[in-house]
Amino acid sequence: xxVNTELENKGNLTPTKIIHFKKDVDTxxxxxxxxxVLQLTVLRDSVLRxxxxxxxxxxNDFSYAITKYASTGYNHLEIxxxxxxxxxxxxxxxxxxxxxxxxxKIYDAKDNVLINEDEVGFHWEExxxxxxxxxxxxxxxxxxxxxxxxxxxxxxxxxxxxxxxxWVTDSYAYGKDTDPIYKSIPFYTGLHNKKAYGIFFDNSFRxxxxxxxxxxxxxxxxxxGGEMNYYFFYGPKMTEVVESYTDLTGKPxxxxxxxxxxxxxxKWSYYxxxxxxxxxxxxxxxxxxxxxxxxxxxYMEGFRCFTWNKExxxxxxxxxxxxxxxxxxxxxxxxxxxxxxxxxxVFQEALEKDYFCKRADGxxxxxxxWPGECYFPDxxxxxxxxxxxxxxxxxxxxxxxxxxxxxMNEPAVMEVPNKTFxxxxxxxxxxxxxxxxxxxxxxxxxxxxxxYQGLKKFAYPKRPFVITRSAYSGTQRYTxxxxxxxxxxxxxxxxANVQAQRxxxxxxxxxxxxxxxxxxxxxxxxxxxxxxxxxFHPFFRVHSSGDHGDQEPWTFGxxxxxxxxxxIEIRYQLLPYLYTAFWKYVEDGTPILNSLVLYDQEDVQxxxxxxxxxxxxxxxxxxxxxxxxxxxxxxxxxGKWYNFWNDDVQKGGRELWVDxxxxxxxxxxxxxxxxxxxxxxxxxxxxxxxxxxxxxxxKEGKEQSLLFDxxxxxxxxxxxxxxxxxxxxxxxxxxLIIQQHKEGKFEAxxxxxxxxxxxxxxxxxxxxxxxxxxxxxxIETNGISTMPILKEFTELHLIGA
Numbered sequence: 060x061x062v063n064t065e066l067e068n069k070g071n072l073t074p075t076k077i078i079h080f081k082k083d084v085d086t087x088x089x090x091x092x093x094x095x096v097l098q099l100t101v102l103r104d105s106v107l108r109x110x111x112x113x114x115x116x117x118x119n120d121f122s123y124a125i126t127k128y129a130s131t132g133y134n135h136l137e138i139x140x141x142x143x144x145x146x147x148x149x150x151x152x153x154x155x156x157x158x159x160x161x162x163x164k165i166y167d168a169k170d171n172v173l174i175n176e177d178e179v180g181f182h183w184e185e186x187x188x189x190x191x192x193x194x195x196x197x198x199x200x201x202x203x204x205x206x207x208x209x210x211x212x213x214x215x216x217x218x219x220x221x222x223x224x225x226w227v228t229d230s231y232a233y234g235k236d237t238d239p240i241y242k243s244i245p246f247y248t249g250l251h252n253k254k255a256y257g258i259f260f261d262n263s264f265r266x267x268x269x270x271x272x273x274x275x276x277x278x279x280x281x282x283x284g285g286e287m288n289y290y291f292f293y294g295p296k297m298t299e300v301v302e303s304y305t306d307l308t309g310k311p312x313x314x315x316x317x318x319x320x321x322x323x324x325x326k327w328s329y330y331x332x333x334x335x336x337x338x339x340x341x342x343x344x345x346x347x348x349x350x351x352x353x354x355x356x357x358y359m360e361g362f363r364c365f366t367w368n369k370e371x372x373x374x375x376x377x378x379x380x381x382x383x384x385x386x387x388x389x390x391x392x393x394x395x396x397x398x399x400x401x402x403x404x405v406f407q408e409a410l411e412k413d414y415f416c417k418r419a420d421g422x423x424x425x426x427x428x429w430p431g432e433c434y435f436p437d438x439x440x441x442x443x444x445x446x447x448x449x450x451x452x453x454x455x456x457x458x459x460x461x462x463x464x465x466x467m468n469e470p471a472v473m474e475v476p477n478k479t480f481x482x483x484x485x486x487x488x489x490x491x492x493x494x495x496x497x498x499x500x501x502x503x504x505x506x507x508x509x510x511y512q513g514l515k516k517f518a519y520p521k522r523p524f525v526i527t528r529s530a531y532s533g534t535q536r537y538t539x540x541x542x543x544x545x546x547x548x549x550x551x552x553x554x555a556n557v558q559a560q561r562x563x564x565x566x567x568x569x570x571x572x573x574x575x576x577x578x579x580x581x582x583x584x585x586x587x588x589x590x591x592x593x594x595f596h597p598f599f600r601v602h603s604s605g606d607h608g609d610q611e612p613w614t615f616g617x618x619x620x621x622x623x624x625x626x627i628e629i630r631y632q633l634l635p636y637l638y639t640a641f642w643k644y645v646e647d648g649t650p651i652l653n654s655l656v657l658y659d660q661e662d663v664q665x666x667x668x669x670x671x672x673x674x675x676x677x678x679x680x681x682x683x684x685x686x687x688x689x690x691x692x693x694x695x696x697x698g699k700w701y702n703f704w705n706d707d708v709q710k711g712g713r714e715l716w717v718d719x720x721x722x723x724x725x726x727x728x729x730x731x732x733x734x735x736x737x738x739x740x741x742x743x744x745x746x747x748x749x750x751x752x753x754x755x756x757x758k759e760g761k762e763q764s765l766l767f768d769x770x771x772x773x774x775x776x777x778x779x780x781x782x783x784x785x786x787x788x789x790x791x792x793x794x795l796i797i798q799q800h801k802e803g804k805f806e807a808x809x810x811x812x813x814x815x816x817x818x819x820x821x822x823x824x825x826x827x828x829x830x831x832x833x834x835x836x837x838i839e840t841n842g843i844s845t846m847p848i849l850k851e852f853t854e855l856h857l858i859g860a
Contacts (some may be wrong), residue, residue, distance in 0.1 A: 503529025731762025821859025
């Protein structure tokens with residue numbers, strides 16, 4: 060046999076010398092002798108796109124990750140040619156492209172400091188197994204450089220020294236450092252010398268990231284197919300990087316309905332109807348606030364999606380209506396696997412219309428999931444998405460289900476080694492036909508998208524609420540998420556905290572974990588500590604597998620029940636604060652949860668902290684993560700922080716011990732903050748809110764706070780019917796001034812605020828509201844000065860002796 064080894068020995072290939080340059084409006088083309096072309100697009104002053112081809116021509120430019128609403132445009136662009144490089148200058152960045160090898164160096168345009176540079180830069184290896192290329196990028200990693208992001212990786216927040224892969228995977232009972240798990244978010248933020256930048260590698264094939272793991276001073280990323288196509292974002296603040304990435308891949312299309320930010324109770328599974336009613340009644344009897352009850356796969360007839368088990372739920376429409384009358388919104392699960400059953404209408408229709416995924420040589424992709432043998436819709440086909448969205452009419456419009464939970468959409472397949480489809484399954488990919496190697500990481504995203512479109516259509520005029528387990532970059536446009544099948548252990552409490560923070564810094568703030576753990580059974584102490592953490596996660600749900608016993612708040616005894624109730628009540632009081640933070644996320648892409656490094660990157664002490672985080676912009680929280688703990692040491696960022704429980708003030712920039720028995724948790728409020736609070740409700744909308752409390756925390760200096768409000772559901776806020784109140788606080792040694800500015804057409808039902816002023820360092824001798832002196836008896840002082848004030852005030856002066 061004659062063996063030709065020439066192909067085998069090519070190894071890594073690199074661009075050769077640049078021989079041609081062309082500019083086309085905002086896009087620059089650099090062509091090398093060996094047919095490599097670098098397409099550099101200037102999207103914004105601080106956002107550059109680098110796209111490479113090795114053949115001289117580019118494939119169709121298509122991505123599920125990039126939103127059509129992304130911001131573009133810049134103020135300045137200058138291109139200069141030098142002997143050894145091209146220089147591209149915007150108002151924020153200077154980019155050098157080497158003429159020898161297309162190597163990239165990026166500098167801050169203001170101070171000319173190097174931000175990021177290629178090592179080998181773009182290189183590739185031909186893939187003889189599949190065809191196409193394995194595309195690679197290596198960059199220099201500097202001493203002291205830190206890395207953050209990549210979605211829900213259950214590892215230390217700082218990724219330095221670690222390696223990861225992106226291949227969404229059904230990871231039941233995963234552990235610390237398990238990789239990969241449920242999501243593929245190939246975006247990270249680098250931080251060095253107080254300057255932050257981001258890189259989003261928009262490639263949906265299986266990809267890998269190495270943060271100075273294999274080689275100490277090299278960071279690299281590569282994929283098993285597709286293009287080397289990445290976006291570079293410059294801050295220099297980390298929050299600016301995350302906001303730019305979120306702008307590019309999409310902010311949530313809509314605010315969630317306010318009830319979706321309440322407490323949710325779930326189990327695999329609540330059935331029959333009498334069990335559902337027993338659980339919901341107990342919440343109301345014990346006065347534990349709750350807004351949503353979930354139906355897992357057992358509500359279906361033989362696990363067939365869009366059906367009901369008539370034995371368990373003889374009249375689902377009546378049941379859902381009765382639950383709604385008691386304040387409970389019903390959320391139902393829908394999986395992608397469609398049971399092969401000729402008498403099942405959904406299967407029949409999809410088969411007739413040829414909507415199921417097929418193998419390379421023609422047969423349908425068959426796999427075992429909960430219903431048994433199933434076929435799977437190809438959600439990458441727009442016609443299939445439209446059909447799928449139409450299937451929700453009965454569930455949402457007729458029966459009245461308020462939310463849908465997409466599970467198993469990695470897609471998970473049982474009893475096969477790779478837990479998913481074979482590589483040869485074919486997908487439409489919106490007309491860019493491809494194999495499952497390319498479509499795998501976006502399959503769950505496109506299912507969630509189609510589900511969202513269905514709910515948007517049939518829940519109208521209310522807002523849709525969708526949850527997904529699997530996600531790719533951009534999925535945050537359509538849906539919330541949770542971190543998958545975790546375990547009832549203290550380690551998993553730590554993991555849940557880190558994952559929620561990491562999701563927020565990866566553009567996906569609407570996230571939470573299965574509180575208490577999905578697998579195994581928590582003790583009461585662990586459940587309590589998890590609830591305490593969960594009140595600060597935008598998605599706030601208890602969920603467990605039924606195999607391990609009950610996991611409702613009352614199943615751990617009276618002490619735990621009372622503490623859990625207290626903390627869920629705090630969540631409900633903080634709903635206007637969270638809703639405002641969510642509005643900032645939808646408006647500007649601002650993360651709802653801020654790891655300390657995201658909150659204050661200037662302080663090097665924050666770069667390796669994992670436990671503490673800032674909720675919104677003004678509340679510092681730190682969960683208790685160890686059994687039998689009576690407190691813990693925690694780090695306080697720069698500034699002054701009021702103890703939420705007793706108003707003691709701590710100075711930041713240091714680590715301190717904080718007492719925290721089981722009925723408490725370290726929670727602190729930033730000085731100068733104004734925190735809006737609702738009265739405790741058993742569910743959103745239970746009460747007509749007549750007064751909103753404003754907790755004012757005195758500061759000598761200035762601070763700004765916001766309060767966003769609207770009808771809490773529906774679309775009117777998109778037409779200007781919202782209320783945005785800006786509170787500007789100015790504190791002096793013997794004076795406190797609060798100025799209010801309101802914009803928007805919405806008028807809330809309440810007429811007054813109740814101001815509670817914490818830490819006032821002087822005795823009040825005069826009160827002025829809008830330049831009118833108010834009698835001193837309007838204010839009550841019992842440790843905290845309290846006074847009512849009409850909501851439309853513009854300026855409040857408290858004057859001391």
